[in-house]
Amino acid sequence: MAAPVIETHALGKTFGLAPVLRDTAFSLLPGAAAIVIGANGAGKSTLLKILAGLVAPSDGYALVFGEDTRCFSPRCRGRIGMVSHQSFLYPSLTARENLKFYGELYGIADPSAAAESWLERVGLSDFGRERVRTFSRGMEQRLAVARAMIHDPALLLLDEPFAALDADGRSRVTALIKSALEEGCSVLATAHQPFEIEEVALDLYEIVRGQVVPFQEKEEGRRGGRLRSLPRPRSS
Amino acid sequence: MRPFVALLRKDLLLELRSGRTTTALVSLALLVLVVLAFALDRTITGGSDAAAGAMWVALVFAGMLGATRVMLAEQENGCLRALLLSPVDRATLYAAKLSAAFIFMLGAAFAAMVLAILFFNLEFSSVAGTLAIALLLGALGFSALATLLAAISARARGGELLLPILIVPLFVPALIAGVKASASALSGAQFAAAAQWFGVLIAFDVLFVAAGYLLFEHVVGEE
Numbered sequence: 367m368a369a370p371v372i373e374t375h376a377l378g379k380t381f382g383l384a385p386v387l388r389d390t391a392f393s394l395l396p397g398a399a400a401i402v403i404g405a406n407g408a409g410k411s412t413l414l415k416i417l418a419g420l421v422a423p424s425d426g427y428a429l430v431f432g433e434d435t436r437c438f439s440p441r442c443r444g445r446i447g448m449v450s451h452q453s454f455l456y457p458s459l460t461a462r463e464n465l466k467f468y469g470e471l472y473g474i475a476d477p478s479a480a481a482e483s484w485l486e487r488v489g490l491s492d493f494g495r496e497r498v499r500t501f502s503r504g505m506e507q508r509l510a511v512a513r514a515m516i517h518d519p520a521l522l523l524l525d526e527p528f529a530a531l532d533a534d535g536r537s538r539v540t541a542l543i544k545s546a547l548e549e550g551c552s553v554l555a556t557a558h559q560p561f562e563i564e565e566v567a568l569d570l571y572e573i574v575r576g577q578v579v580p581f582q583e584k585e586e587g588r589r590g591g592r593l594r595s596l597p598r599p600r601s602s
Numbered sequence: 603m604r605p606f607v608a609l610l611r612k613d614l615l616l617e618l619r620s621g622r623t624t625t626a627l628v629s630l631a632l633l634v635l636v637v638l639a640f641a642l643d644r645t646i647t648g649g650s651d652a653a654a655g656a657m658w659v660a661l662v663f664a665g666m667l668g669a670t671r672v673m674l675a676e677q678e679n680g681c682l683r684a685l686l687l688s689p690v691d692r693a694t695l696y697a698a699k700l701s702a703a704f705i706f707m708l709g710a711a712f713a714a715m716v717l718a719i720l721f722f723n724l725e726f727s728s729v730a731g732t733l734a735i736a737l738l739l740g741a742l743g744f745s746a747l748a749t750l751l752a753a754i755s756a757r758a759r760g761g762e763l764l765l766p767i768l769i770v771p772l773f774v775p776a777l778i779a780g781v782k783a784s785a786s787a788l789s790g791a792q793f794a795a796a797a798q799w800f801g802v803l804i805a806f807d808v809l810f811v812a813a814g815y816l817l818f819e820h821v822v823g824e825e
Binding site for chain 1: 612
């Protein structure tokens with residue numbers, strides 16, 4: 367069996383005295399897609415930030431592509447694409463300039479062509495010369511998705527990817543996620559409510575009292591089986 | 603090299619679009635020099651000493667606004683996180699940020715120098731070379747210090763308030779050396795007369811460029 371793209375071992379995160387995540391152990395296999403559902407403040411964003419190497423866990427550890435998230439190599443970081451609550455876009459730059467800039471950071475051969483292509487794919491080709499400052503929240507979200515995917519990542523971490531999107535934006539982003547999965551990309555997304563992508567087996571998880579647990583009680587039929595729980599470490 | 607160029611070009615483009623840093627640098631340098639030109643009694647302090655002091659005060663205040671903004675601009679929309687998530691190594695990130703801050707500081711140094719010469723009625727042609735070296739070294743040291751401390755303060759709550767408190771005391775050795783070297787240059791003394799002060803400026807630059815290069819990764823790393 368292929369090595370998991372994501373593995374967490376007794377992962378925990380505490381902010382001050384408040385534990386957000388605790389004793390989280392799960393993994394995501396290559397090419398699999400999973401959704402983590404939870405209420406506001408449940409720890410969904412924190413989980414993704416830990417997996418992206420942006421936040422250090424308080425307890426346990428997480429491995430992404432076999433590397434500890436606390437000491438990612440540049441190569442490993444280059445294989446991850448992330449959509450966060452913040453768009454990571456420069457308001458004073460145009461949509462095209464933003465994409466081209468990120469394309470250059472990720473060492474894409476032709477960043478200008480990639481920027482054009484991705485503007486087209488997210489339906490913003492008419493707005494390439496507009497500054498991001500003038501964009502609506504939904505347009506910014508579309509561009510944020512393009513920014514996260516411009517380097518064809520092997521792992522997509524999507525924090526509420528459909529936030530602020532209209533019907534067209536939703537269907538475009540859904541198509542992009544599906545296309546990425548078909549190309550072998552692994553996807554871990556968070557959401558408040560479960561969502562579906564046609565012809566794609568999505569594994570549902572939820573965060574309950576800081577622990578990531580399968581969403582089996584309510585959605586038994588949805589489990590694809592590719593997201594598997596790891597055995598908990600034995601307490602001595 | 604390509605990420606470095608992309609980062610530097612992006613910072614310069616952002617500045618070109620907003621003009622915030624340049625406006626702040628020049629207007630603050632102008633304000634400080636106007637006040638000091640009228641406040642200082644040149645018969646007591648000597649024209650060159652007063653001009654050197656005023657020029658460096660203007661440079662430090664203007665630089666505090668300009669050089670630090672290069673890092674603070676990354677906080678908007680969480681862009682710093684995107685840079686940390688990218689495969690660009692931290693040393694390249696630091697080098698690009700330092701270069702952008704240095705370019706802005708050179709602008710501030712040039713503005714402070716021209717304004718000081720105008721307000722203090724100095725003979726410029728004979729001292730240009732020595733004065734330019736002093737300002738260049740001072741600007742580099744200040745940029746290195748400001749980039750490192752701005753990266754620290756970007757992670758702290760109320761970091762913008764913390765920044766001046768940290769920068770000014772740490773910059774004092776270079777400030778004294780810069781003022782002395784500039785005063786020596788403006789009084790028409792030979793380069794050798796201020797050699798020891800240039801030594802201090804070079805040591806300060808080496809120390810803080812190296813410190814920034816080594817510590818930047820830990821300063822901007824994971825939360």
